[in-house]
Amino acid sequence: MFDTVLVANRGEIAVRIIRACREMGLASVAVFSDLDRLSPHVLAADKAVRIGPAPASESYLRGDHLIEVALSEGAGAIHPGYGFLAERASFAAAVEKAGLVFIGPSPESIQAMGDKTEARRRMAEAGVPIIPGALEPTSGPEEAAETARELGFPVLLKPVAGGGGKGMRVVSDEDELPGAFESASREAESAFGKSAIYVEKYLARPRHIEIQILGDQSGAVVHLGERECSIQRRHQKLIEESPSPVLEPADREAMGLAAVQAARAVDYRGLGTVEFLYEDGEFYFLEMNTRLQVEHPVTEFVTGLDLVQWQIRVALGESLDFSQEDVSFSGHAIECRITSEDADQGFLPATGCIDRLEIPSGPGVRWDGGIRAGSEIGLHYDPLLGKLIVHAATRTAAIARMKRALGELVIHGVETSVPFHLRVMDEDDFGKGDFTIAYLEDHPELLRPSEGDVRLLALVAALLEHGAWGRVGAAGIKELDGRKLSAWQTSGWPWQT
Amino acid sequence: MTNPVRYHVTVGAVTLQVEIDAEGVRVDGERFSVSGPEPAGPNVYSFLVDGASHTVLAERGGSGVWDLQLRGRSHRVEVVDERTKVMRDMSPAGPDLDGPVLVRAPMPGLVVKVKVDEGELVEVGHGLLVVEAMKMENSLTAPVGGRVGTIHVVAGQTVEKDEILMEMMPPEMDRVPPDEESE
Numbered sequence: 001m002f003d004t005v006l007v008a009n010r011g012e013i014a015v016r017i018i019r020a021c022r023e024m025g026l027a028s029v030a031v032f033s034d035l036d037r038l039s040p041h042v043l044a045a046d047k048a049v050r051i052g053p054a055p056a057s058e059s060y061l062r063g064d065h066l067i068e069v070a071l072s073e074g075a076g077a078i079h080p081g082y083g084f085l086a087e088r089a090s091f092a093a094a095v096e097k098a099g100l101v102f103i104g105p106s107p108e109s110i111q112a113m114g115d116k117t118e119a120r121r122r123m124a125e126a127g128v129p130i131i132p133g134a135l136e137p138t139s140g141p142e143e144a145a146e147t148a149r150e151l152g153f154p155v156l157l158k159p160v161a162g163g164g165g166k167g168m169r170v171v172s173d174e175d176e177l178p179g180a181f182e183s184a185s186r187e188a189e190s191a192f193g194k195s196a197i198y199v200e201k202y203l204a205r206p207r208h209i210e211i212q213i214l215g216d217q218s219g220a221v222v223h224l225g226e227r228e229c230s231i232q233r234r235h236q237k238l239i240e241e242s243p244s245p246v247l248e249p250a251d252r253e254a255m256g257l258a259a260v261q262a263a264r265a266v267d268y269r270g271l272g273t274v275e276f277l278y279e280d281g282e283f284y285f286l287e288m289n290t291r292l293q294v295e296h297p298v299t300e301f302v303t304g305l306d307l308v309q310w311q312i313r314v315a316l317g318e319s320l321d322f323s324q325e326d327v328s329f330s331g332h333a334i335e336c337r338i339t340s341e342d343a344d345q346g347f348l349p350a351t352g353c354i355d356r357l358e359i360p361s362g363p364g365v366r367w368d369g370g371i372r373a374g375s376e377i378g379l380h381y382d383p384l385l386g387k388l389i390v391h392a393a394t395r396t397a398a399i400a401r402m403k404r405a406l407g408e409l410v411i412h413g414v415e416t417s418v419p420f421h422l423r424v425m426d427e428d429d430f431g432k433g434d435f436t437i438a439y440l441e442d443h444p445e446l447l448r449p450s451e452g453d454v455r456l457l458a459l460v461a462a463l464l465e466h467g468a469w470g471r472v473g474a475a476g477i478k479e480l481d482g483r484k485l486s487a488w489q490t491s492g493w494p495w496q497t
Numbered sequence: 498m499t500n501p502v503r504y505h506v507t508v509g510a511v512t513l514q515v516e517i518d519a520e521g522v523r524v525d526g527e528r529f530s531v532s533g534p535e536p537a538g539p540n541v542y543s544f545l546v547d548g549a550s551h552t553v554l555a556e557r558g559g560s561g562v563w564d565l566q567l568r569g570r571s572h573r574v575e576v577v578d579e580r581t582k583v584m585r586d587m588s589p590a591g592p593d594l595d596g597p598v599l600v601r602a603p604m605p606g607l608v609v610k611v612k613v614d615e616g617e618l619v620e621v622g623h624g625l626l627v628v629e630a631m632k633m634e635n636s637l638t639a640p641v642g643g644r645v646g647t648i649h650v651v652a653g654q655t656v657e658k659d660e661i662l663m664e665m666m667p668p669e670m671d672r673v674p675p676d677e678e679s680e
Contacts (some may be wrong), residue, residue, distance in 0.1 A: 166633065186609075187634060234633075344570060346638075348603045349630060351658070356554070379604055379630055406569070412554055418569030448509075449570065454515065455524045457572055458506035460544060460553050461563045462515035463522065464534055465576035466502060468557060 001316065002076025002101055003027060007045065008066045009081030011370030012386050013292070014041035020308040029073045031066065033059035035380060040372050047073060049439050054380045063091040067098045077101035077315060078102045080396045083237040083382060086291040087114055092414025103315040105270050105290050112266045113288040115199050116160050121206040123285045126265035128258045131277065131284040133200025141181045145174055147199040154204065157181060159175045159188035160196040165235025167191055170202050207275035208232065208286070209244050209258035214307070215269045216314050217342050222324045224303050227273075227295055230437050231346055231424065238417065239424060240295035242302045243393060246278075255283055262288060271296070271311045279436075294337065294387070297366060301333035301391040310481035332398040333391045336406065336421040339383040343420035351377055352414035360408035363400055364391045367409075385416060395433065399425055420446060503579040508572060509592070515576075567606050597646050597664035600637060602656040606630030613663075617645045626662055643667040 004027040007014045014030060018041060021028040028046030035054045042048045049069050052059035070078050078095050080086040083167050086104065089111040095102040113320065114121045121135050132151055137160045138144045146154040157180055159167040167188035169180040181197060189195040207230040213222035228244035231235045231369070243252070259274035262285065273293045275286040296307045314320075340345040357373040369386030377385070390405055392398040403425040406418055414427070423446045424430050429439070440446065450459070501518035516523040520532045533544035537552065544551045554566040561576045577585070609626040613619060621642040627634050646664030650656060 183609075183634070187629075190629070196660055345603065346635075348635065351604065379606075387631060409569070410554075411569070412566055412571075416569060422568055448574075449568075453568060454508045454511060455527070455552065457508045457533070457565055457567055457574055458513040458515050458545060458569070459522055459524050459529060459546065460534070460542075460551070460555070460565060461508075461574040461576050462504040462506050462517065463531065463544070464555055464557070464563055465504065465578075466517055467534060480643065 004077075005103070006031065006066065006070040006073065006075035006078045007028035007041065007081065008060065008078050008396070009084055009086075010036055010039060010041055010060060010228065010381065011081075011156070011384060013081040013294070013370070014107045015044050016368055017081060017292075017308055018294045020306065020312060024165040024309055024312060026312070027075075029062070029070070029075050031069060033380075034189050034465060035376070035378065039375070041369055042374075049073060054378075056084065056381065061328075063088070063094055067094060067100065070095075070100055075088065075100070077103055077312075079103040079312070080291065081291075082294060087289070089114060091121075099297055101315050102349045103270070103273065103312060104292075105266075105268055109266045109397055110290045113290050114161060116158060116287060119287060120285070122265050123262055126261050128262050128265075128285045129283060131200045131203065131286070134198045137196040138200050141178045144181055144197070144199050145177050148174070148177065151199070151201045154202040155199050156202040157184045157197050157199060159184065159192060159194065160198055161194040162188065162192035165232075167197075168235055169350050169451050184313070193340070199417055203277050203284075204278055205438050206279035206284075207244070207246065207435075208237075208275065208437050209247065209255065209278045209283070210273050210275040210293075211276060211486050212293070212307070213259050213268070213272050214310055214314070214320065215272070215319045217269050217317060218319055219264075219267070220323075221268065222322070222327055223258045224299050224305065224307075224327060225329050226252060227298055229295065230435055231430070232437050233330065235437075237337065239334065239336055239421065240298050241395070241398070242298045243329065243332065251278075251281070251283070256441070258285070270314050271307055273329060277437075277471060294384070295335050297368060297387065297389040298333040298335050300331045301366070301389060302331060303327060304330065331391055331393050333389060333397045334388040334389050334395075334402050336402060337384055337417065338386045338388055338409070338411070338416045338421075340377045340385055340414050340433045341417050342381050342415035343360050343417055344415075344449065346447070348416035349379055349383055353377070354411060354413045356410055356412035358408065359406040360388065362405070362408075364398075364403045366390070371411075372386060385411065385414075396431075399431060412494045417447070423450070449473050505577045505579070505582045507575040507577075520586045579611075591608065597640050598624060598643075599661050599667050600665060602628060602658055602660045602662055603637070604628075604630045604636075605658050606635070606656060608650050608652055608654045608656060608662070609634055611648060611650065613645045613648075615645055615648055619643070619645060619665075627655070637662070639665060641665055641667045 005021050006029040007017045018028045030042050030048040032042045032053045085091040089107040092102040093107040101114045121131050123130050134147050141428050157169045169185050171177050171180045184197050185195040192409040208227050211226050212224040215490040226244050227240050227242045229240045231239035262274045271292055273289040275282040277286050340350045342350045354375045359367045366389040371385045390398055390401040390402045406422050429435050502515035504515045506513050506515050513525050529546050531546055534542035537543045540556050542553050556564045558564050563574045565572050606628040610631045611639050619639045623638055623639045624636045626637045644666040646666045648663040650662050
């Protein structure tokens, strides 16, 4: 049992967890690096402790230090959020060894699902369909080529550890394989500390559909429906929604059942997500994320459940007080991830100081944010600034609502993904639900302003410049920037009287 | 009716002609009825364009240069009036010979790979370098087609934001400048 939770994370997810604690009457302890002294999660928590300098390796990733802080602050549990230490089995084990509660699955479940080849073996045994490919790590480029020839190109090289698209390479022919293998291994080593790679068949145009599951400590497991996450860039999700625009009730039931089987196969407890690729009516196990997911709010909207509170309640030993039959879905929810990335420059990471922030509100709108006016956005951490989530009766109404809410959101001082999201909400294929994970390649026009916007910008700039000259020009010829102005240049805005 | 005031407005890679007269505004010949700018707060202006309401964050970054944020994206827009345009076009250097295009690091990171050699001819969009930042590899591509000029970095080197990585010579720089031709 515990009454205080240390939140071993930062940004929007730390704020989300602190909010859940506050509503449950639990005390929260935030931790912060030197860069985050004034971040929203620090301001929101009951207590806050400095844990080191800016680099994550010297702050948010120092598991032993975080456990010491929890012990000295009287926190009985640690919530890891997502990213950082959330899927490190060794951290979960160390937390338990220190006599604290790890708010998440057991170290054994994390271990089994974290090793992607072991997970594939276990899923195959449990009867969950997997993507054709290797069940063991690949020894090197030669063996990879052999497996690839058996499967047929294109193939996908994937790190045995980790996720989130890092270290993954699509290889379309044998010539590319050695270079891709080298670069995938290098990226895997740098991101996860393990360079091991395995080979699976590359599905070119699947959809990414995942199932949220929730289990308690007695072994009861339910699924909470799907999330459609096909709008991605380089395997990083950008937009998620529930329900999927394509899934029939029978598909949902089959995938839900497979996800529950997957969870049972690793004695899962707490919140987890079983990711599938879906193509031509078939689905294949991709991986299981053994943690709270970024996109959990869309499921919260359509099920009416507070997933973070349930995660904590399970950790407190509570049993699920509902069964699969009790789970029902209402309306349609969409989430846009608002990141400090400039879509118009190929999603380049952007930096800056947020000097202006206006948060949307009104019916069916939720903002889960980790920023405030004055926040400095650097390159030390994940570029996720916040998430905009909407809920409405139908998908069409949810898209209209998202468009409205994105229009109200103002973030000035750093480039964000907002313009991209606005364009997607207006795009026909998205509107029809007709897309795959290749959506961005199919729609390069989403990565630049429309011609209408360019015309509007030109018009606005010309009028502002015209006005800047006009204001000094009431008395005739004046000087500005050392230049003489003639009368026609200073005529101001004649249609405005 | 008075003559319209004409501006040449550059947004990204395109230049549009905007004419302002007593009736309203034309952009590349297309007429819009406009009300505004109306100041709506510090650096905030409201426009009604053909009845549609637009809010723009605007800062003047020097003569004729505006930093505008519209629909969530910032744009640096340059406005040149007709007379300045005529004078610029008459200047002997011409508008094209502006020197090499500099490829700068968009963020601090590590140069993982340099994919081209000095003197190589590349098309716009060709991959030039791979820079790793935040554990993701980002491919930097040629902003213009042309010849690769001086390369300032090597693989394994860490770079700061905006550091010059390499120079690109657009095709017009391969032409002999008119002055040298006459000698």
